[in-house]
Amino acid sequence: MASGGGGAGPSRPQRQLSMGPRNLSRAITMRTEGFSGEEEESELVPSSLAPIVPILRAANAIEDENPRVAYLCRFTAFEKVHKMDPNSSGRGVRQFKTYLLHRLEKDEKETHRKLASTDAREIQRFYEQYCKKYLEGFQDRKPDEMGQYYQTASVLYDVLKTVSPPSGPDAKFDEYAEGVEKKKASFSHYNILPLNITSGPTQPVMEIPEVRLCSINSICIDFFLYHM
Numbered sequence: 001m002a003s004g005g006g007g008a009g010p011s012r013p014q015r016q017l018s019m020g021p022r023n024l025s026r027a028i029t030m031r032t033e034g035f036s037g038e039e040e041e042s043e044l045v046p047s048s049l050a051p052i053v054p055i056l057r058a059a060n061a062i063e064d065e066n067p068r069v070a071y072l073c074r075f076t077a078f079e080k081v082h083k084m085d086p087n088s089s090g091r092g093v094r095q096f097k098t099y100l101l102h103r104l105e106k107d108e109k110e111t112h113r114k115l116a117s118t119d120a121r122e123i124q125r126f127y128e129q130y131c132k133k134y135l136e137g138f139q140d141r142k143p144d145e146m147g148q149y150y151q152t153a154s155v156l157y158d159v160l161k162t163v164s165p166p167s168g169p170d171a172k173f174d175e176y177a178e179g180v181e182k183k184k185a186s187f188s189h190y191n192i193l194p195l196n197i198t199s200g201p202t203q204p205v206m207e208i209p210e211v212r213l214c215s216i217n218s219i220c221i222d223f224f225l226y227h228m
Contacts, residue, residue: 041074044099046092049084052077058155061148062130069126071107072119073155076162078104120164124173127156131180147187153180 041056059073078100081093088094115125134149141149157177160169 044096046090046096048090048093049081049096051084052080054151055080055155055158058152061152062126062156065130066114066122066126067107068111068113068119069123069156069159071104071111072123072163073159074100074104074107076159079162120160120169123156123160123163124169127153127160127173128176130156131176135180135183143187147184150180150184150187154184 041060042053045053045056055073055077059070059077062073063070078097081097081100085093088097113119113122115129116122131153135146135153154177157173157180160173
C-alpha cells in the first residue's frame with residue numbers, strides 16, 4: 001500500500017499487498033453496499049472469514065491507545081483475508097474486502113507512529129508495553145478480563161511477525177510470546193464447564209461469578225435427583 005502515517009509506511013521495505021496494485025486499484029473503486037463502517041467491524045465479517053474476527057476485535061480494543069498499531073492489525077487482517085479467499089468467491093467476501101481496503105487507505109494516511117520511526121519498531125514497542133501494562137502483576141483481575149487481554153496480546157504478536165522484516169522479529173519476542181501463549185491457555189473460554197468442578201485445581205473459568213452460580217445450581221440439582 002502507499003506510504004503514509006507520518007512518514008514512510010508500513011515500514012519494512014515497502015510492504016506489498018499480495019493482490020497486486022492493479023487489482024487493488026480496481027477493488028477500491030468497487031461499491032461497498034452494506035458496509036457503512038458504523039457497525040462493529042467484527043460483526044461485518046462473512047462467516048467464511050471467521051478466523052480474522054479476533055484481529056479486528058484487537059484493533060478496536062487498542063484503537064484509542066495506538067491508532068497506528070490498530071491500522072497494522074487491520075492490515076494483517078486484510079492479508080489473511082486475501083490468502084483465505086484470493087478470488088473473493090465467498091458470500092460477502094468481495095464487499096468486505098472493499099470495505100476494509102477503504103478503511104486501510106484512510107487509516108494509512110491519518111494514523112501516526114508514537115513510539116518509533118518505523119512500523120516494525122512501533123508494533124514491537126507497543127507489544128512490550130501492552131504486555132507489561134495488562135498482563136503483569138494483575139492476578140486479582142477477573143479471568144474473563146484477563147482472557148481478553150491475553151487474546152489481544154496474541155494478536156499483536158501475530159501482527160508483529162507480519163510487519164517485521166523478512167528476517168523475522170528479534171528472538172526475545174518469540175520467547176516472550178511463548179510465555180504469553182502458555183498463560184493464555186489457562187484463560188481460554190469453555191463451551192462447557194469442566195467435569196471436575198468439585199475436585200482438583202480450580203479452573204480460572206470457575207472464578208467467574210455467573211459460572212460459579214451455575215456450577216452450584218448444577219450440584220444441588222444432582223444431589224436432589226440422586227436422593228429422590
